Each structure stands twice: as structure tokens, then as C-alpha cells.
Amino acid sequence: MRPLGSRLRPGAVFFVLLAVALSALAVGLLMVDGIGEAIIGKRQREVAEAARDYFVAFAHEEGVAPLARALDLREKTDPGGGFRYALYDAEGRLLGGARLESKQPLPASGAARLKIFEDGRGSPWRVLVQPLSMGGSLVVYEDIGERIAFRRALVASAGVALLAAVGAVLLAALWFNSLLLRRIDTLAATAGRIADGDLSARTETHPKGDAFDRLGEAMNGMLDRIEELMTGMRTVTDSLAHDLRSPLTRMRADLSRAMQPDLAEDARLDAIEQAHDEADRALSTLSALMDIARAEAGLSRDMMAPLDLAALVAEVGELFAPVIEDAGQTFVAPAPRPPLVMNGHELILRQAVGNLLHNAAHHAGEGALVRLAIEEAPGRLRIVVADTGPGIAPEHRGRVRERFVRLDAARSKPGGGLGLAIAAACAKLHGGTLELEDAHPGLRAVIDLPVQGQTLI
């Protein structure tokens, strides 16, 4: 088998998702940065323009010299705030304000971004130049170095965070991938063992487990059922061969006897009648198997209809009462009661109850008490056939419900060995169970039927 890892790579999915998420994050970050920069830049520009307009108005009102003195004063008292102001004459000589130098010429008018030197150190500045009508020009300097540094730091730290996230997600994806493969490989190994013929293979599960444990449990449940069916099928074919061979062999012997030329007519008829009975026995074994198979497969469910369980049980009891009495047993019929209407498969129910009574008559022994009753419990109806015979040892109780199982290994008593299997299949068809309990002494066979949600009249 090819290792699953070569075909299944859940990790690949993670890488794609990761790439998409990271790109989205990066784009988002750039957008935030861009928008932030745009908003801040606009505000700063407005401040710069307002200051320029104020100083231009000042120059017009008070003259150039007072403005130069005012700017000098401002430079001395408050150089902070990021804005600096300077006034130049027409030749470009500083009249007052900030003492800043640029290696490139300032524009004659308007804004520009330049490298400006102060005390020999250069940094990026934005300049706004306004020529004055009386000659010279006013320049507003805005120090944008800090802003740029801040943005760089922001982008850098975001980048580091992103890289760390990428690493963590990669590791998680690899770990998850290997975990996933390990869990799937376990399930696949179990399936492989089943495929190789080991029907008892089961996958390991933990009771409080995750989705894989639930999958494993479902798989184990399915395997249990398959194994049960396979074993059942094997038992059926083996037992069918045995149980059909016996009547057929006897039938053949009867017919051979009937063919003897010198046989008396009476004896011949006897032999033929016996052969006839054997044929019936083989046929009924076959029909019973069909009924069990259909009931077990749930195929008979569409034949269900409302029926009166009380009347049904009483009638079957009436049918079998003489058989039980002839076996030297005492039959206790169910107490008369009002109808118990439930949804069910009438024919199979009758047969199931009949089989339980038939078993009691044949196995409980002389002098036993055979009691047939319906017990009501919340949401359930229980058909009980209890006898005071030898009962069934607890270790055999599970087995007798299977097809063809008879506890007397020599199969001395007649009977298809299908009686309890039919009763069990009947119970299952109705969503119930067949319970075999100890009656202290004797056997208590219970067909436990759920009637939840059904109207009981």
C-alpha cells in the first residue's frame, strides 16, 4: 500500500491559506499606513499654511523688520513643535527666524521636500515658501524626519510580527498535518487488516475522544455488525447443510422403503407419509430462514400495522395451551385485559410468541408451570413466557438466540433450532430485544417491545 502521506497533504492547504492571510495582512497594514500618513500630512500642511498666512498678514500690517524680530524671538523661546519659520530678503539672506541650510536651492514659491542641515546635521524636511509682495520670502520648515522614523519603526515591527506568525503557523500546520496523517494511518491500517481477512481487527478509540475517535467508533460498530453477519452467514450455511441434509436423508430412506415391491400397502403409505412430513420439515426450515433474514434486514417494516397485542397474545396462548398441557405442564394464560394497540408485524409476532411457548412445552419438562403474560412498563410492552423448568445456563443464553443453535449437541429432539432466532429477529424488527432471564428456577423469555410515541388505547 502506498503511504498515505504521499497523497494526502492537508499541510498544503494551510500554506495556501497562510499566504492569502499574510498578503491580506500586509496589504491592510500598508493601507492603514498610507491612510494614516495622508491624514497626518494633510493636517500638518494645513497648520503650515495657517502659520504662513498669519505671518504674511503680520508682515503686511507691521512690516518686514518686526516680523523678522518676532521670528527671532520665537526661535529663541520655542523652537519645538516641529515647525520652524524663517524670513529671507530678495537676495536670500536670512532676516530673522530659523537658521537652517539646504544644499539644494529652495523653490521660489510653494512646497518641496528637501534635505535640510542644522548645525551640520541633515534630515528630511518639508518647506513651504511664500514670496512677499514687499520683497523677500517667508519659509515654513516642517521637520518630517520623526514622522518618517516612526513609520519605519511601525512597518518594521509589523513585519517582524508577521514573520513570527508565519513561523508559528508553519510549525502548527506541520504538527497538525503529521497528527492527521497518524490518525488516518491508524484507521487505514485497521481497514487494511480487515481487507486482508482479519475480521476481528478493530481500531483503538478513546471514550472521550475527538472526531477521529468518533469515526473509529463508528467504524468499529460497522465492523462488529459485519463480523456478526459474516459469522451468522457461515453458521447458517453450515447448519443449513446439516439441517436440510438430515430430513432429505430420512426422506430418501422413506422413499426407498416405499419403493420395495413386496411391501404391504399400509406400510408403503406409512413410508410415503413420513417422507412427506420430512419434506414439510425441510420446507418450513427454509421459510423460517427467509423470514428471519427479512426481519433482520428490516425489509418487513412496511408490513407493520396497528394490532391488539393483548388479543394476539391471548390467541396464541389458546393455540398452544393443549400442547403445553399434553406435555404434562400447567399453562397459565394471560389475564384478560382491554386491548393494547400498537404498531407491529402481526404474523411475525404471533410466530415469535408461538415459538417461545413451543420451546417451553418441549424443554421445561413434565410438571413445569408455563406462564404467558404481558407486562406494561413506561413506553414498553413486554411479552413474557416464563417456565419453571431447568432453564438455560447464563453462559448459553446469548448463543441460543442465534440461528440453528440447539443446546443438546446430539440434536435429539426435533426442532429447527430457529425458534429463538425468529423471536429475536421479531423483537429486533420492532426495535426491541429478546431477553432470556433466570426465573429462579426456569427460563423467563421476554420480548421487550418499545411502544414510545405510539398511542396506546
Place this chain on the structure above:
Amino acid sequence: MSRRILLVEDDAETADYILKGLREEGFTAEHVVDGRDGFYAASGEGFDAIIMDRMVPGMDGLSVIKALRAASISTPIIILSALSHLDERVKGLRAGGDDYLTKPFGYSELSARLENLMRRRPGPEIETRLACGDLSIDLLSRRVSRDGRTLDLLPREFKLLEYLMRHKDRVVTRTMLLEQVWDYRFDPHTSVVDTHISRLRKKIDEGFAQPLLHTLRGTGYRLSQEP
């Protein structure tokens, strides 16, 4: 005029077996192989009963029966089928069949059921008293008496006797009794019927010169004054 039976059956061997039996009994039997022919024959001419195989070519047996019933043709129909399981039987009866017989079957079983069906046909006449020779039962008071002596029967014995009385002089098979008296449709327990019969026989025949309840070897029983 002898009674006319229509047989719809595609298996030649089974058909010969049934036809031979029917003719020996004095019936006029008509045989068709195809379901469609069966439908035309059954709807055209007056038959007293129809024996219909469940699976025939042309048109399947259940469809033929449904079509006949839909056309208000109420001739009694007995279905023959190799499909023995319970659900098939229920389907057959739901489709409008009157009885269902599983292959393989004995001719005597078929004959007994056929008689039963044709007799049932006139409709249930209201009877309050049934008699066979000096044995009589009163259906209202549920009293049974023979030769002036009152017999004490259990309800289940009364039910069985009533059925036998209604089929007086006719063969009833064990499976017929199981099905029609107890509504129990399984072969494994046919010996149960023998138990009931022997108990009934004890009560109605013991101590009387002439036995009324006869056992027919390999077939069933008959209640009759004739031996």
C-alpha cells in the same frame, strides 16, 4: 353443469399436475400461460374460481388480480407462489387474492382450499344452528349437543368445531385450520392442530357409535357422517 376453474400457470409440470387433479374431481379447467391472457379470460367468461400463479409472463399475477378487482370482478382467486415469506402472502391478499398457497403444495391442499373458496362465495348466510348428523351446535347460546347430550366444550374447542361444521363433509387441512381458526401462518407447528383435534374428538366422538371427525392421511381432517 360442472364448475369452471381458470388456471394461470406458466410452469408446464405444475399446470399438468393441477389440471389432472381438477379434471379428476370433475371440474372444467381452462389453462392459460400468460398473465395477460389470464386477465382477458377471467374478465370475459364466468369462472367459479381462479388459480393464479404469482409470477407468470406477460403480466404479473398480482397485477392481474388488482386489475380484475378494479374491474369489479369478484371471482374467488387463490394465489400460487414460490415466494413463501410472510410479507409476500400479505401482499397477495392485499392485492385482492382470497387465499395464498405456497409452492410446493399437495393437490389435496389446493383442492380443499378451492372448495372452501367456492363455497364461501354465496355470502355469509346468517345461521344460528349448525348440525352434522346428531351433533349440533347453537351459535347464539354456544351450546353443543350430540344425541340429546350436552357436551361441555372450551371456547377454543367451540371455535374449532364451528369451523369444521361450516366446512362439513369437506376436507380441511392443518394449515387451513391454523390460518383460518387461529390466524397463525406457519408450518413448523402444524402438529399443534393434531393436539386440538384429538381433544375435540375425545369430547364429540368418544362414547358414540359413529365417529364424525375423520383424519385423512397426509392431508387433514373432515367432519362428516360418511366414514
